[in-house]
Amino acid sequence: xxSKRDIIFKEFDxxxxxxxxxDLLHTIQxxxxxxxxxxxxxxxxxxxxxxxxxxxxxxxxxxxxDVVLIGFNxxxxxxxxxxxxxxxxEGLSFLCPTEYLIxxxxxxxxxxxxxxxxxxxxxxxxxxxxxxxxxPVAIVHTxxxxxxxxxxxTALADFYGVEPYIIDSPYYDNDEAYxxxxxxxxxGFRYLEQMTGKKxxxxxxxxxxxxxxxxxxxxxxxxxLKKRKPCPIPTGAILRQLSxxxxxxxxxxxxxxxxxxxxxxxxxxxxxxxxGQHEEKIRTAWIYAWPSFExxxxxxxxxxxxxxxxxxxxxxxFYTPKSSGDFDDxxxxxxxxxxxxxxxxxxxxxxxxxxxxxxxxxxxxxIDAAIFAGHLQCKANWSVAQITKEVLMDxxxxxxxxxxxxxxDPRVTSTEQMLGYIEPFLEMVAENKELxxxx
Amino acid sequence: MTALEExxxxxxxxxxxxxxxxxxxxxxxxxxxxxxxxxxLVHAAGLLPYRIKGVGAEGTTRADVYMAAVCNCTYSRAxxxxxxxxxxxxxxxxxxxxxxxxxxxxxxxxxxxxxVPFDHFLFVPHKSNDTTLREFEKELLKLKVHLESRFxxxxxxxxxxxxxxxxxxxxxxxxxxxxxxxxxxxRIKGSEMHDVVIAGESIPPEQYNQLLRRxxxxxxxxxxxYDYRARIFIYGWTGDDSSFYKIVEDVGGLVVxxxxxxxxxxxxxxxxxxxxxxxxxxxSYLNRPPCPRMIDGFDxxxxxxxxxxxxxxxxxxxxxRQQFCDLHGVEAxxxxxxxxxxxxxxxxxxxxxxxxLDTGRLKTRIEAFIEQIxx
Ligand code: SF4
Ligand code: SF4
Numbered sequence: 001x002x003s004k005r006d007i008i009f010k011e012f013d014x015x016x017x018x019x020x021x022x023d024l025l026h027t028i029q030x031x032x033x034x035x036x037x038x039x040x041x042x043x044x045x046x047x048x049x050x051x052x053x054x055x056x057x058x059x060x061x062x063x064x065x066d067v068v069l070i071g072f073n074x075x076x077x078x079x080x081x082x083x084x085x086x087x088x089x090e091g092l093s094f095l096c097p098t099e100y101l102i103x104x105x106x107x108x109x110x111x112x113x114x115x116x117x118x119x120x121x122x123x124x125x126x127x128x129x130x131x132x133x134x135x136p137v138a139i140v141h142t143x144x145x146x147x148x149x150x151x152x153x154t155a156l157a158d159f160y161g162v163e164p165y166i167i168d169s170p171y172y173d174n175d176e177a178y179x180x181x182x183x184x185x186x187x188g189f190r191y192l193e194q195m196t197g198k199k200x201x202x203x204x205x206x207x208x209x210x211x212x213x214x215x216x217x218x219x220x221x222x223x224x225l226k227k228r229k230p231c232p233i234p235t236g237a238i239l240r241q242l243s244x245x246x247x248x249x250x251x252x253x254x255x256x257x258x259x260x261x262x263x264x265x266x267x268x269x270x271x272x273x274x275x276g277q278h279e280e281k282i283r284t285a286w287i288y289a290w291p292s293f294e295x296x297x298x299x300x301x302x303x304x305x306x307x308x309x310x311x312x313x314x315x316x317x318f319y320t321p322k323s324s325g326d327f328d329d330x331x332x333x334x335x336x337x338x339x340x341x342x343x344x345x346x347x348x349x350x351x352x353x354x355x356x357x358x359x360x361x362x363x364x365x366x367i368d369a370a371i372f373a374g375h376l377q378c379k380a381n382w383s384v385a386q387i388t389k390e391v392l393m394d395x396x397x398x399x400x401x402x403x404x405x406x407x408x409d410p411r412v413t414s415t416e417q418m419l420g421y422i423e424p425f426l427e428m429v430a431e432n433k434e435l436x437x438x439x
Numbered sequence: 440m441t442a443l444e445e446x447x448x449x450x451x452x453x454x455x456x457x458x459x460x461x462x463x464x465x466x467x468x469x470x471x472x473x474x475x476x477x478x479x480l481v482h483a484a485g486l487l488p489y490r491i492k493g494v495g496a497e498g499t500t501r502a503d504v505y506m507a508a509v510c511n512c513t514y515s516r517a518x519x520x521x522x523x524x525x526x527x528x529x530x531x532x533x534x535x536x537x538x539x540x541x542x543x544x545x546x547x548x549x550x551x552x553x554x555v556p557f558d559h560f561l562f563v564p565h566k567s568n569d570t571t572l573r574e575f576e577k578e579l580l581k582l583k584v585h586l587e588s589r590f591x592x593x594x595x596x597x598x599x600x601x602x603x604x605x606x607x608x609x610x611x612x613x614x615x616x617x618x619x620x621x622x623x624x625x626r627i628k629g630s631e632m633h634d635v636v637i638a639g640e641s642i643p644p645e646q647y648n649q650l651l652r653r654x655x656x657x658x659x660x661x662x663x664x665y666d667y668r669a670r671i672f673i674y675g676w677t678g679d680d681s682s683f684y685k686i687v688e689d690v691g692g693l694v695v696x697x698x699x700x701x702x703x704x705x706x707x708x709x710x711x712x713x714x715x716x717x718x719x720x721x722x723s724y725l726n727r728p729p730c731p732r733m734i735d736g737f738d739x740x741x742x743x744x745x746x747x748x749x750x751x752x753x754x755x756x757x758x759x760r761q762q763f764c765d766l767h768g769v770e771a772x773x774x775x776x777x778x779x780x781x782x783x784x785x786x787x788x789x790x791x792x793x794x795x796l797d798t799g800r801l802k803t804r805i806e807a808f809i810e811q812i813x814x
Contacts, residue, residue: 111772111775112771112772112774112775112787112788113768113769113772114765114768114769114788116510116762116763116765116768117765117768117769143565143734146540146765147539147540147732147765147766148765150565150732150734150765150766151765151766151768151769152769153734154734154737154769154773155769155772155773158737158772158773158776159776166565166566166734166735168564168565168566168571168574168734170562170574171537171560171562172562176577180570180574183570184570187570350547350560351544351547351548351551352547374507374509376509376510377510378510379507379510379511379540379541379544379763379765380540380543380544382506382507382509382510382511383505383506383507383511383540383541383544383545383548384544385507386504386505387505387548387551404509
């Protein structure tokens with residue numbers, strides 16, 4: 001459909017129900033690859049994390065005897081360290097084309113999964129009960145970031161009849177919390193050894209952690225460059241790819257290679273003093289989630305308002321400490337890494353984490369406008385939105401817009417409806433900026 | 440007044456009259472959010488543990504500024520609303536915990552926006568094993584030290600043992616009352632029993648023991664209840680309000696058992712006092728009849744339910760929860776897989792709103808269910 005806005009947004013047709021018991025992994029793989037092939041060849045590297053993610057999952061499905069289901073707030077280092085293959089079901093919800101995903105969400109509701117369960121997770125349960133995900137040999141999860149995650153991991157384990165290992169996440173972010181989590185990581189390795197018959201190879205664990213560490217260092221450097229004006233990233237789409245990589249591939253060689261390329265590109269842009277495709281006028285932070293079913297919206301906001309997404313808070317990582325070589329240290333370092341993953345960090349604990357993180361990103365990255373596109377089922381974060389809004393305005397003078405959306409399901413809030421919220425807000429921000437200039 | 444009348448009244452008052460009586464004696468009151476917070480520890484500090492409830496809430500307007508009507512449950516919003524309106528100003532302290540996303544946030548907003556004289560957040564693990572037990576003991580120790588320093592007291596082992604015994608007496612008496620419902624013609628209704636449990640959460644446990652003892656005696660003289668269509672088990676969340684039970688009874692059901700928070704989960708297991716009282720307390724709380732917040736609790740819960748179905752001659756399970764509760768929300772998924780093993784029919788989930796309960800809709804659905812299973 002061509003909107004009044006001189007841009008083509010996706011039109012979704014949910015009347016045709018795709019076959020649920022299909023070879024979903026290869027369907028997603030095909031969809032991702034054909035979408036990327038239509039992009040400018042010079043820019044195609046940007047989407048490499050999506051290709052890596054789906055290729056890895058397809059390869060894992062070839063021989064499911066090594067497949068371990070993991071939660072996306074766990075990250076795969078433990079599984080890589082064991083020489084096993086991680087499959088992250090909610091990652092699949094993220095990668096799945098919208099028209100394919102929606103029927104899986106609906107399918108989960110028919111099986112008594114509540115319709116208020118996070119759609120990332122209900123979508124993954126729908127896939128599991130439709131046999132679209134290979135049966136795993138083990139399931140490793142954590143209780144972070146929220147109740148949705150506890151509900152989903154126990155439902156998946158129950159469906160497959162596989163005893164899960166769910167690490168209990170602490171509430172706070174301190175040494176005691178890291179120790180608590182680290183002990184459970186050790187127990188998690190014992191669980192994986194029992195379930196799979198494989199032995200943990202400490203050298204491989206060390207290598208995986210070194211790569212994970214390197215990935216975090218690269219992200220840190222990229223983030224520092226993002227402080228420049230204009231923000232030296234080619235397109236907001238890269239933030240989503242960063243998220244796919246950091247939630248699902250830390251510890252892998254291909255993520256390190258991609259981040260190196262990302263950093264090189266950002267350095268070059270920063271050196272030349274250029275940003276992305278559109279002139280930067282308003283620096284935006286997407287506080288927490290961001291709608292994923294329509295990526296053209298970010299291009300449109302850039303084109304019309306010069307509104308550039310600098311921060312996607314749910315995929316912004318804090319730097320983590322170095323890990324030394326001994327097993328205890330490696331486990332502790334991994335504990336800190338997992339507990340610092342953005343969604344876990346800002347949702348599992350006290351609301352101040354969310355509020356302070358939001359203020360930190362907005363202040364240090366000189367944000368002009370914050371957008372809280374509140375994921376409909378995100379109970380822990382919706383109840384922080386107002387306090388965050390007050391703090392951003394009182395302390396930084398940054399206005400925050402909030403509205404309801406389902407990040408994956410356009411039936412809740414369509415692209416047109418979203419723009420109905422965002423456009424007047426950005427117009428107001430632009431006007432205020434102009435007034436500030438005049439003095 | 441009969442003991443039952445007194446207890447029923449206490450369940451419906453918030454704050455109840457024991458609050459002013461306690462305060463008049465110069466004592467302090469500490470609110471607590473969830474039944475995973477050991478009341479014994481608060482009581483052993485010479486304080487009155489007062490369960491935070493939504494009883495008396497008139498709406499959620501003020502809370503809705505901070506929590507979202509689109510996804511946060513009306514129970515937590517109702518409580519926060521009361522707090523923001525000053526209804527809990529009588530508290531000298533408040534203990535929150537990570538019971539669920541709604542509850543923990545309501546607690547945090549309360550503390551942030553209006554403050555409390557003493558605020559403690561207790562981290563309660565979501566599973567039970569040696570590692571989590573050690574962590575929980577550490578957490579309880581922090582709570583103990585915090586209570587002691589704030590309220591200038593010492594929680595000795597002796598005090599703790601004493602408190603545990605008093606609360607264990609509460610539990611034993613409640614269990615004996617519940618067991619009356621195993622009879623073909625019980626002498627107490629589910630809704631009455633629910634009120635009795637609610638009352639006990641926020642009054643001095645010594646006084647509660649006296650009332651319960653009187654109630655046990657009264658029961659013998661109450662007429663047996665023969666006239667019912669089906670024996671019902673309530674599975675899920677009914678909170679601190681007996682409306683759901685009353686609807687069941689209005690359409691001819693007799694609630695004889697439950698697996699609810701303000702229900703049998705609260706009193707089925709005593710604190711097992713062996714060895715160190717502090718360790719006993721931690722272990723007993725982590726291993727109490729598990730709420731769906733516990734990751735590893737379903738198998739035990741399901742076994743408890745199956746046992747009760749037999750013992751209480753249950754005809755069917757009404758599955759219910761608060762709107763937006765994910766932890767209870769996924770329970771029906773588990774039950775569906777075990778339909779045959781359960782042995783009796785269960786309803787599709789009946790969704791409740793704590794504020795603005797849709798009585799008519801629930802009545803129709805419950806009646807339809809009872810028609811299916813009636814004897
Ligand atoms: S924190 Fe929000 S987005 Fe993340 S899993 Fe929970 S509900 Fe979903
Ligand atoms: S249902 Fe569970 S989490 Fe909620 S208040 Fe009761 S015991 Fe606590």
